[in-house]
Amino acid sequence: MNKNTAVTIKDIANALNLSASTVSRALRGMPEIHPETRQAVLQLAEDMDYQPNQLAKNLVKSRTKTIGLILPTLSYHFFASMLNSIEEAAMQAGYSVVVCQTNESYLREVAQIQNLLHSQVEGVIMSLARDTSDFEHIYRLQRKNVPLVIFDRYSTDIDASRVIVDNHEAAFKATQHLIENGCQRLGCMAGPPHLLISNERLRGFKDALEHYGLPYNERYVFYNDFTQENTMMQALNMMSLPTPPDGILTMTDRIAFATMYAFKQKGIRIPEDVAIVSFNNDPTCIYLSPSLTSVNQPIQEMGAQVVRLLLKQLENDQPVVAETIVLSTQLMIRESSMVEGRKK
Amino acid sequence: MNKNTAVTIKDIANALNLSASTVSRALRGMPEIHPETRQAVLQLAEDMDYQPNQLAKNLVKSRTKTIGLILPTLSYHFFASMLNSIEEAAMQAGYSVVVCQTNESYLREVAQIQNLLHSQVEGVIMSLARDTSDFEHIYRLQRKNVPLVIFDRYSTDIDASRVIVDNHEAAFKATQHLIENGCQRLGCMAGPPHLLISNERLRGFKDALEHYGLPYNERYVFYNDFTQENTMMQALNMMSLPTPPDGILTMTDRIAFATMYAFKQKGIRIPEDVAIVSFNNDPTCIYLSPSLTSVNQPIQEMGAQVVRLLLKQLENDQPVVAETIVLSTQLMIRESSMVEGRKK
DNA sequence: AACGTAACCGCAAACGTTTGCGGATGATAT
DNA sequence: ATATCATCCGCAAACGTTTGCGGTTACGTT
Structure with missing residues (x-):
């Protein structure tokens, strides 16, 4: 009509x-x-x-001028904000973007890719779902020659352009910060064990411990699924260990929020009893009590790079080799890690 | 390629x-x-x-099976979450959605509508930007007969289907809650004065005061622009009044976050010195100290209704009359409004 | 044997553009 | 006057579908 x-x-x-x-x-x-x-x-x-009439124009040029964006969820500030910057950059290049959320589900991820193909997007940008450890659907995408760039949650099994952050370094520095503030027994709230990005950070954590001659103990790392209940439980379990940690690195602000929440209910004080540093620098970090120190990722820059890499593939006729851009981060130090009088 | x-x-x-x-x-x-x-x-x-080939199919049927979604911003949980539910409902009906953000700017809003028309969406769903008080761009949209539904931030000057929440009632109840918990001097942190939704809530606030025989004083209501600096300043100004309020209704969680932040820095205690209740029930409400009581909106339901109304227009040949759906809310009571021993 | 009627399928136009090629026109050079 | 050449524009095909209409079969009826 x-x-x-x-x-x-x-x-x-x-x-x-x-x-x-x-x-x-x-x-x-x-x-x-x-x-x-x-x-x-x-x-x-x-x-x-x-x-x-775009439709006619599209048909003859067989271009749709739209790109697909697949995100784990939009209720994390990081992803919502990435959508923001990606959409901005895409618009400037004359593309519109259609978003899909996987809700962290592998099945939904393959379905969404199917949808995007069906609606003839020219390229796709994605960040892997928590649950995907098989990449056949992505290979299929690539076999169809649709340009792909992956950001944040990537995998080395996928040969595609990516823009990521130096997770190892970021985690190393975050851990370093904890140590230099006097923490001796460090714990880590990691993500799912097959999530590369989480492992990278874990590696940085580990290397920092080693570098400072502190012991690394598997019992002090918990792998969770990003749900609130799960992390709260794990957080409390961690503090119930014989010698509980006095500093914790969490993989994501959401995890930090939940553990802080759990600690508050149990009367565990932050940072006095245990310091916390986290990832993502969600804007609400500053509103918490104590405010949460967190590593900031350059979201604007990431979005810009992501679409730049995609455009490069879209507008070149010859296939272009996969490229990976590594951006650096910044630790935003706040109350949750400021341990007075505990410096060694 | x-x-x-x-x-x-x-x-x-x-x-x-x-x-x-x-x-x-x-x-x-x-x-x-x-x-x-x-x-x-x-x-x-x-x-x-x-x-x-969707392109060809689209051309002959002159349908794109996509709908446009215009949001003020995605960094508010409410809107991100609405996108979530809208996208879900749309997908089930075989539509994909392209999102645009206005960043609260009127100019961007008209530009985005232009973009959407240009990319041939079949219908648009939107929530007004903070700054738009002129609706010519929307009238133009309607003159082109593109189906439209508005949610949350609406205007009575626009004759379109809408799904909203009973803002008057919600604000009334929220204010009632403050009063019944012993607050006597109530203040309100409102949104921009031309934002209908804010005025509706303000009216509910006023009516509650009147209903309980409490005085309404213009000096206790501040109209802000949703920015953190602005609200922090206003919040402190409000508490500097000769007789500062002992209870505040804020239009949105973000406003509440910022005022709580300002109060914390000035040593103003919540809820002892001043209680706060807010709107939107952002998931981080529970993580704050004190946790923030806030009115919850049925986001899933809103999303479903929004696309239902749009589909109704899309799939009927005859023009269908504008319809407005009013959903009800739920006050989530938390620490920020629990004033012990202050009940009157 | 002739006819009517389903059942099955093809022709061609249509959707609104873009684009290679060639045609017409006029000016300029010979 | 003719040949040459720009300049400006139209013809028609193409993109990959869908769809109204008409054509061909094959079968059963009389």
Whole structure:
């Protein structure tokens, strides 16, 4: 029931006694059109409020000018914000983006990819779901030659362009910060064990311990599934160990929030009893009591790079080799890790 | 550089010595095709991994099966979550959604609408930007007969389907809750003065005061622009009044977060010195200290209704009259409003 | 044997653009 | 006057579908 009578190129052509092709060329400002007639065409197009039919245009050029974005969820600030910056960058390049959420489910991820293919996106940008450890659906995508770039949650099993953050370094520095503030027994609330990004951070954690001659103990690392209940339980379990940690690195602010919540209920004080540093720098970090120190990722920059890499693939005819951009992070130090009088 | 050699309906037709039309009909399971040949077509389509070209399909049916969603921002949990539920409902109906953010700017709102029209969405769902008080761009949308539904931030100047929440009632109850917990001097942190939804809530606030015989004083209501700095300043100004309020209703969790933050820095205790109740029930409400009581909106339900209303317009040929759905809310009572021993 | 009627399928137009090629026109050079 | 050449524009095909209409079969009826 949309505009039953939209004005087309032919309408303009008829009104001016021109051919459709001339009008088309005039509208696009091609050189082989007399300035006068071009002017007439543009004028009339304006008057008739001509809107080019994208559908037709798309068909002949077989381009849709849309890209697909697959995210684990939008209720994490990080991803919502990435959508923000990606959408901004895409718009500037004349693309629109359709978003899908996997809700961390592998099945939904393959379904969403299917949907995107079906709606003929020119390329896809994604961050892996918590539950995906098989990549056949992604290989299929690549076999169809649709340009792909992955950010944040990536996998080395996927040969695609990616923009990530130096997770090892970030975790190393975060852990270093805890140690230099006097923490001796460090614990880690990690993500699911098959999530590469979590393992990278864990490795940074481990290396920092080693570097400072502190013991690394598997019992002090918990792998959770990003749910609140699960993390609260694990957090309490961690503090019930014979010698509970006095500092914890959490993989994500959401995890930190939940553990802080659990600790508060049990009367465990932060940072006095245990310091916390986390990842993502959610804007609400500053609103908590204590405020949460967290590593900040350059979201704007990441979004810009992501679409840059995608565009590079989209607008080059020859296949372009996968490229990985590693950005650096910044530790935002706040109350949750400021341990007075505990420096060693 | 996408699949340079995608398999088309004609390929199947040639391979089977059929005509394109037959293949087309077979694929769509139309009755006038012999089961045998249909089977053959389906089989071959499967084997050749035939993917219908949406572009062509769209062109002839002049439908894009996509809807546009215009949001003020995605960094508010409420909107991110609405996107979530809208996208879910749309997907189930076979539509994909392209999102745009206005970043609260009127100019961006008109630009985004332009973009959406340009990319041929079949309908649009939106929530008004903070800064829009002129609706010409929306009227233009309607003149083009593109189905529209507005949620949350609406305006009575726009004759479109909408799904909203009973803001008056919600604010009334929230204020009632403050009063019944012993607050006597109530303040309100409102939104921009031209935002209808904020005024509705303000009216509920006022009516509750009146109902309980408490004085309403303009000096106790501040209209802010949703920015952190602005609200922090206003919040402190409010507490600097000769007789500062002992209870505050804030229009949104973000405003509450910022005022709580400001109060914390100034040593103003919540809820002892001043109680707070807010809107939106952001998931981080429970993580704050004190946890924040807030009115919850049925986001899932809102999303479902929004797309239901849009679909109704999309799939009916006759224009359908605007409809407004009013859902009810739920006050989630938490620490920020639990004033012990102050009951009157 | 002739006819009517389903059942099945193909032709061609249509959707609104873009684009290669060639045609007409007029000016310029010979 | 003719040949040459730009300049400007139209023809028609193409993109991959869908769909109204008409054509061919094959079968059962009389």
